[in-house]
Amino acid sequence: MREWIYEDGIGEARAALIEDGAILAAEIEADDDGVRAGTIAEARLDRVVVPGRRAVVRLDSGEEALIEPVPRSVSEGARLMVEIHRAALPEPGRAKIALARVAPAGAASVLGPALLDRIVAGGNSVRHLSAHEPDALEAAGWSELLEEAASGEAAFEGGGLRLSLTPAMNLIDVDGWLDLAALAVAGADAAARMIVRHGIAGSIGIDLPTPEGKAARLAAAEAVDAILPQPFERTAVNGFGFLQIVRRRARASLPERMQGDPVAAAARALLRRAERTPGAGLRTLSAAPAVIARIEARPDWQTELARRIGADIALRGDARLAISAGHVDAQRP
Structure with a gap:
C-alpha cells in the first residue's frame, strides 16, 4: 500500500510517499520558503526590467516576484493582482525570486496550497508522524535520500547516476557496465525514478550511453514514459543518447534545497x-x-x-x- 508519511518538523514540514518500505517521492517545505505557488495576492509594480515584457512586483509581505508579460496599462508604482506561478528557488550564492503572472480578472486573494494540502488532495492516505513514534521516515531511507539529494549521485543495478544542477537545466548523466542498449533502458528508468523521488522539474536533460539503432533509443524513451506521471513533455532520444524532458516547475526540488x-x-x-x-x-x-x-x-x-x-x-x-x-x-x- 502506498501512503504519505508527513511530519510537521521544526523549521520545515517533510513528507515521503512510501510503498513496500521504499520512498517513491519526497518533499520538504521550509518555514522561510516565502510565497507559495498558487497564491493570488495584491502587489505593487516595483520596477520595469524589460519594457513591455518583464518587471518586478513587490507583495505586501515585502517579497519580490518577477512578472511577465507586463500589462501595458500598468505603470511603475501601480497596484495589481498577481498569481504566483513558481515559488522562489534557492541557489548557491543567491536565490531566484518567485515568478508571477497577472491574475484572472475578478480573482480574489488566496494562499497557495501548503505541502499537507497537496498530498491530501493527491488521493493517497496520509499518516502523521510524531517524534515519540518509531521513525518511519528513517526506516524507509530518509537520511540516504537526503544524502543522494546533496551529492547528486545514485546507484542502480548495472550503473549509477550523477545529477548536476545548472541555472539553465538539470542534467542527469548515466554511466555503467551493462551493454549499451540495456544500460540506456536501465539508466532511463533509474533517471525517471530519481526525477520523481526528488521532485525535479523544469528543463531536465538525461545523457544516456549512445544506444545503437532506433529500437534501443525508443525503448529508453518508453522507460521514461512508464515512470514519469503526466503532464510532461519530452524529446526522442537522439543519436547521441540525449533526451530532454520539461516538467512544470512550481517549487524547489530536494537537490535544490540541499545544494542551494x-x-x-x-x-x-x-x-x-x-x-x-x-x-x-x-x-x-x-x-x-x-x-x-x-x-x-x-x-x-x-x-x-x-x-x-x-x-x-x-x-x-x-x-x-x-x-x-x-x-x-x-x-x-
Whole structure:
C-alpha cells in the first residue's frame, strides 16, 4: 500500500510517499520558503526590467516576484493582482525570486496550497508522524535520500547516476557496465525514478550511453514514459543518447534545497535529531559554527524545540565538524 508519511518538523514540514518500505517521492517545505505557488495576492509594480515584457512586483509581505508579460496599462508604482506561478528557488550564492503572472480578472486573494494540502488532495492516505513514534521516515531511507539529494549521485543495478544542477537545466548523466542498449533502458528508468523521488522539474536533460539503432533509443524513451506521471513533455532520444524532458516547475526540488543552502538543511536536520534524542535533561546540539549560527538566528526554533522535548537546550559550535556532522547529547538524570 502506498501512503504519505508527513511530519510537521521544526523549521520545515517533510513528507515521503512510501510503498513496500521504499520512498517513491519526497518533499520538504521550509518555514522561510516565502510565497507559495498558487497564491493570488495584491502587489505593487516595483520596477520595469524589460519594457513591455518583464518587471518586478513587490507583495505586501515585502517579497519580490518577477512578472511577465507586463500589462501595458500598468505603470511603475501601480497596484495589481498577481498569481504566483513558481515559488522562489534557492541557489548557491543567491536565490531566484518567485515568478508571477497577472491574475484572472475578478480573482480574489488566496494562499497557495501548503505541502499537507497537496498530498491530501493527491488521493493517497496520509499518516502523521510524531517524534515519540518509531521513525518511519528513517526506516524507509530518509537520511540516504537526503544524502543522494546533496551529492547528486545514485546507484542502480548495472550503473549509477550523477545529477548536476545548472541555472539553465538539470542534467542527469548515466554511466555503467551493462551493454549499451540495456544500460540506456536501465539508466532511463533509474533517471525517471530519481526525477520523481526528488521532485525535479523544469528543463531536465538525461545523457544516456549512445544506444545503437532506433529500437534501443525508443525503448529508453518508453522507460521514461512508464515512470514519469503526466503532464510532461519530452524529446526522442537522439543519436547521441540525449533526451530532454520539461516538467512544470512550481517549487524547489530536494537537490535544490540541499545544494542551494546546505547550512540551512543541516540546521533543520539537527533539530529533527534533537527532537528524537531520548533523555530527560539538557540537550546539547553540537555542529559546525555556521550551522549553530543559523539556529541561533532563529530563537523561535530554539523555543519550539525546548517546548517539544520539555527540556532546556544548549548550542555548541565545533569547527572540527563537517556541515552535516552535527550531533546531539542528552544529559542523563
